[in-house]
Amino acid sequence: MRQGDRVTVLAPHAAGLAAGWEAGGVEVATFRYAPEAAEVLGYGRSLAADVRVRRGAALVAPLYAAAARRAVARQLRRRRFDLVHAHWIVPNGVAAAAAAGPRGGRTAPLAIGLHGSDVFLAERRGARRLVRWTLARTSVLTASSPELADRVCALGFPAARSKVIPYGVDVARFSPDPQRRRLWRERLGIGDGAPVLLGVGRMVEKKGFGVLAAALPALLAALPELQVVLAGGGDLLPELTAATAPWRARVHLPGPVLRDTLPDLYRAADLFVLPAMHDEGGNVDGLPNVILEAMASGLPVVASGISGIPLAVEDGASGLLVPERDGAALGAALLRLLKDRQAARRMGERGRRKAEAELTWDAIAARHREAYELALAGRGGGRAE
Secondary structure (H helix, E strand, O other), rough: OOOOOEEEEEEEEEOOOOOOOEOOEEEEEOOOOOOOOOOOOOOOOOOEEEOOHHHHHHHHHHHHHHHHHHHHHHHHOOOOOEEEEEEEEHHHHHHHHOOOOOHHHHOOEEEEEOOHHHHHHHHHHHHHHHHHHHHHOOOOOOOOOHHHHHHHHHHOOOOHHEEEEEEEEEEOOOOOOHHHHHHHHHHOOOOOOOOEEEEEEOOHHHOOHHHHHHHHHHHHHHHHOOOOEEEEEOOOHHHHHHHHHHOOOEEEEEEOOOOOHHHHHHHHHOEEEEEOOOOOOOOOOOOHHHHHHHHHHHEEEEEEOOHHHHHHOOOOEEEEEEEEHHHHHHHOOOOOOOHHHHHHHHHHHHHHHHHHHHHHHHHHHHHHHHHHHHHHHHOOOOOOO
């Protein structure tokens, strides 16, 4: 749409969603795959703590796959599309490849976007054969990190036809605004002058909040005025709540934050942290959106230097990158920037400039168009060994 294209988004139905709507010139259509009470796939609900498929999700997965295939085929019959971009190779890429017809005889080339948990599922022994079949019918891969692209190419896809494209961020919506800095501070009972360390994300193992919790006692002791806000819901929220209970007056867990109020939460903070990591099954995020939102909001970022995070955070320039699972290095990096407000401010300003120059949705849309042009030029699938 940002490049003048006509876009239709096909998404699974969930409670509260209409059958279809239009937003910003983009047509959105949903498809049903089970009675509403059993529609439990997608929207962050398929995996328990992001390490295993929920029992309910596993039971309904065949229904989802069949319905998704029919929905894609219905769209292809309804209108001539130049390209189909399926996000998440499992299950959506598989369904889109099946809908396109046998032997790659599709009406439009297929692109597949990789995001993290889908790669974790694609590497499972029981899924690899089907994934290789799908890759043989895929014209181009887009991935939010080099690691995700490499892991799927290792399953049988030409590296030359994979493109690493970071996510984008709305730099108008997520932006510094000193006039709104007090809104969340007042809600949480935090004074104007107290330094605030902010983490945002689902409470699952791969976000690394457990590593942060272990580093907090020393950090809170070194900085008596420090306040910590860890926002988000998830399966591990009760565990994190218990781990931080001794510092409840200084560690705030507001739970899930409404999208409309999230920009003001960033504005209330002085430093952003996300110690992401590979979980016990090798699952990892590509590039967490919250890092881009923090950068656009003018916050310096302390994060793990893994997956797609270095695509956004320049170590020593817009933040500090530390080894994953290294609580000592994480605590030292946080302490350094919380003590040196001037350096932290400079890093935050540089992160904001990078977001404005390289990570706007217009810039990211242009990079996707380049990938689409590669697919259109080839109009064929990859080759899986």
